[in-house]
Amino acid sequence: MSGPALNSVAWFEIGSDRPEEVKKFFGDLFEWQFKLNKDLEGVDYHATITPGSPGPVGGIFDHAGKFDDYSVFYVLVADVPATVERAKSLGGEVVMEPVTDAAGVSFARLRDNTGHHFGVFSAPAPTE
Known part of the structure; x- marks a missing residue:
C-alpha cells in the first residue's frame, strides 16, 4: 500500500x-x-x-x-481520540475536540506543551 x-x-x-x-x-x-x-x-x-x-x-x-x-x-495517526489523550498526558491542550466528517475522516486540533498549534487525523481504511 x-x-x-x-x-x-x-x-x-x-x-x-x-x-x-x-x-x-x-x-x-x-x-x-x-x-x-x-x-x-x-x-x-x-x-x-x-x-x-x-x-x-x-x-x-x-x-x-x-x-x-x-x-x-x-x-x-491510527486513533485520534487516543492520540488526543496521550497529548494531554504530555502537557498538550485540546483546541478542537475530535470530529468525524461524512467520509469517515476523524480529526482534532491541539497545542503542544509550549503552545504550537497542530492537528491529528485518521482516515478510514481503503475499500478494495
Whole structure:
C-alpha cells in the first residue's frame, strides 16, 4: 500500500476569511488545484491538489472571520481520540475536540506543551 506512514505529517490546512484570494495566490505560485469538499455540513472547505499528487494533500478552510488566519499541519495517526489523550498526558491542550466528517475522516486540533498549534487525523481504511 502506498501512502503516508502513520505518525508522519500528511496534510496541511490554511484558514482564511478570503479563500478565493488564497487559492489564486497558491494556485498561481505552485500550480495547485482546488476542489470544493462538502463532507462536513456547513463548512466551506477546498481540497488542495498539488502537482503530481494522486489526490488532495491539504485544504483551504473558509473560516468566515470566526478565527484568525492560520496555517497548520496534520499528522496521520491510527486513533485520534487516543492520540488526543496521550497529548494531554504530555502537557498538550485540546483546541478542537475530535470530529468525524461524512467520509469517515476523524480529526482534532491541539497545542503542544509550549503552545504550537497542530492537528491529528485518521482516515478510514481503503475499500478494495
